[in-house]
């Protein structure tokens with residue numbers, strides 16, 4: 251049965267600032283890691299019901315979409331990125347929706363959660379975001395494959411932090427998961443976290459390359475034990491990126507880690523999320539599985555390059571009653 255989801259306050263600017271303590275990590279506990287399981291058919295059944303189970307309409311929908319915007323890591327990760335493109339993206343990050351729409355919705359001051367770029371684009375992004383409070387996130391450690399020499403991957407993190415990145419999205423070595431070498435994954439993640447210093451670290455699992463949902467559950471737990479502030483599904487470059495089943499597994503691992511340690515770890519689905527209606531499903535999933543606390547940008551992000559355009563289009567429809575062409579909502 252369809253259920254109408256309750257109201258959500260609009261806009262990040264209206265949320266009280268909450269600062270969770272960082273995840274310091276815990277010693278690797280192989281018993282806990284190996285006990286992680288995933289019942290694929292039950293997970294798929296649960297996910298199949300999600301898109302139809304909850305609907306948000308009218309003002310509630312606009313509020314949920316505004317919240318989704320505040321949780322976007324607005325991303326450009328292309329070989330042909332230029333400083334000009336990054337500057338345009340940052341302008342969009344500062345004002346994600348047309349001024350007249352923001353005013354009509356009472357959402358002045360709304361921004362995205364962060365701007366996510368490759369290392370070389372950090373200085374341009376930092377300059378373009380100055381004074382906005384929007385952090386720059388950098389992908390790192392030989393993104394996307396993570397197969398460069400280990401010492402270079404660690405050094406890359408340090409360089410990106412020095413250049414001004416306040417968030418670092420690292421990629422794990424998928425082979426450690428595929429070979430069941432949980433100690434190696436833990437040690438790698440700990441070294442990456444240490445190199446981040448004060449910068450928050452998101453661990454990209456590249457779930458589309460991990461083979462099984464059980465591996466996803468175990469890798470999530472190991473990365474959290476090693477101190478990941480966020481766990482993130484994908485680089486956006488795998489053939490399969492964020493999916494609902496993978497999300498359910500990772501979110502439940504976050505819940506288990508919190509039950510075990512009291513620490514809240516963030517979640518970032520990334521890759522292939524480009525429609526406003528999909529964003530609403532992810533928000534509903536977070537709300538149902540982890541609760542409202544995970545609907546804020548310090549614990550939830552979408553890694554997305556084009557989602558914002560579709561959300562802006564839906565908000566324009568909400569205000570004016572008409573849909574505009576998608577090309578009118580270019581990102582950069």
Ligand SMILES: O=C[C@H](O)COP(=O)(O)O
Pocket residue numbers: 325327366484485486487520521522523524553554555556557
């Ligand atoms: O982390 C973010 C992803 O690379 C973005 O992927 P996307 O271009 O499919 O939205």
